[in-house]
Amino acid sequence: MTADATAPSVFGAVHLGYVVIETNRFADWRRFGTDAIGMHHDDLSSDLMRFRLDDQECRFILRKGPAEDVVALGWHIDDHTSFEHIEARIRAHGVPVTRGSQEQAALRGVxxxxxxxxxxxxxxxIYTTPVRAEQPLRMLASGFVTGDSGMGHVALTSTKPAQIRGYFNTVFDARLTDYIDETISGAKLKIRFLRVNERHHSIAVAAVCGLPIDPIRTRVQHLNIQAASLDDVAQSYQRVHELGFDMALSVGQHTNDKELSYYARTPSGFEWEVGWNPIVIDENTWEPTTHQGISIWGHLPVGQTIVDKLGQFRAGARSLARTEDTVAALSGDGVPDA
Incomplete structure (x- = not known):
């Protein structure tokens, strides 16, 4: 079952607002986020820190823990009516919901x-009314693009891509933007790009064609943030190299959203894309298409070794033994490809 066609749509009222990461590598993350990527950093305690991109009090929360992964996504909902529509949908499908405590909301600045x-x-x-920070930004970057587009996007790998698409369609009225077909290390991938507002995509879902395997250890394959200028991309790329952090993919430009970007590897192992100038979707004219290959140019692997490839094969093999949770009550039978 997907979103009820008779219910009011919340498309356009939903924006990726913050990301929660669990890690024990606080010192490395502090250097990565502040000195390499160029974000504003706030220490809250020995177990909590945050990064900012703009005047919103929080865009990334890092909490101490063993996951070395993204553990939560926060979605800014424009108004209380849309918030209540989403809550009603979730409850109507029998999925448990929990109201965040005052402490949890304060930590997230919402x-x-x-x-x-x-x-x-x-x-x-989901949340309403983000808190605006009282302190001015202190960061190396000149700025990041957030606003109506949200703060960026999240990319996942999945053995059940139709169900994940069904989930975000049910909850947020997500729309299919396009597909990319790509072959990486001999594996054929289909990547689905889903939008919930004017940003080309807030969620990307990659799947290995014909094989029920997931080659990525972490829950997310990468996070994306959008730099305000091309100079910001170039300067952060240089800082990542100079500070000794791993680069996953060199600078390149994508085929579908035209974003120019690079991919660094975070201290937790998943990738971090810094991009510039993606297209903005015109809902009146856009039609989904399929692109061949993720890049017009660039995005070449940097320093990938045989050991890295073997690690991906091992992760894929281990994924055969576990069941991927898609929250079946909200994903239904999934959304079939066009």
Whole structure:
């Protein structure tokens, strides 16, 4: 079952607002986020820190723990009516929801926080009215693009891509933007790009064609943030190299959203894309298409070794023995490809 066609759509009222990461590598993450990527950093305690991109009090929360992964996504909902529509949908499908405590909301810098299960064990959170920070930004970057497009996007790998698409269609009225077919290390991938507002995509879902395997250890394959200028991309790329962090993919430009970007590897192992100038979707004219290959140019692997490839094969083999959680009550039978 997907979203009820007779219910009001919340498309356009949903924006990726913050990301919660669990890690024990605080020192490395502090250097990565502040000195390499160029974000504003706030230490809250020995177990908590945050990064900012703009005047919103929080965009990334890092908490101490062993996951070395993204554990929650926060979605800014424009108005209380849309918030209540989403809550009603989740409850109508029998999925448990939890109201965030005052402490949880304060940590995230938000009001009216609701939490519920999401695909791949990533808790989904919705909120209204982000708190604006009193302190000015202190960061190396000149700025990041957020606003109506949200703060960026999240990319997942999945053995059940149709169910994940069904989940975000049910909860947020997500729309299919396009597909990419790509072959990486001999594996054929189909990547689905889903949008919930004017940003080309807020969720990307990659699947290995014909094989029920997931070659990525972490719940997310990468996170994306959008730099305000091309100079910001170039300067952060240089800082990543100079500070000794691993680069996953060199600078390149994507075929579908035209974003120019690079991919660094975070201290937790998943990738971090810094991009610039992706296209903005015109809902009146856009039609989904399929692109061949992820890049027009560039995005070449940097320093990938045989050991790295063997690690991906091992991760894929291990994925055969576990069941991927798609929150079946919200994903239904999934959304079939066009």
């Amino acid at each position: 009001e009216r926080l609701l939490r519920f299960p999401g695909p791949k064990g990533i808790t989904q959170e």
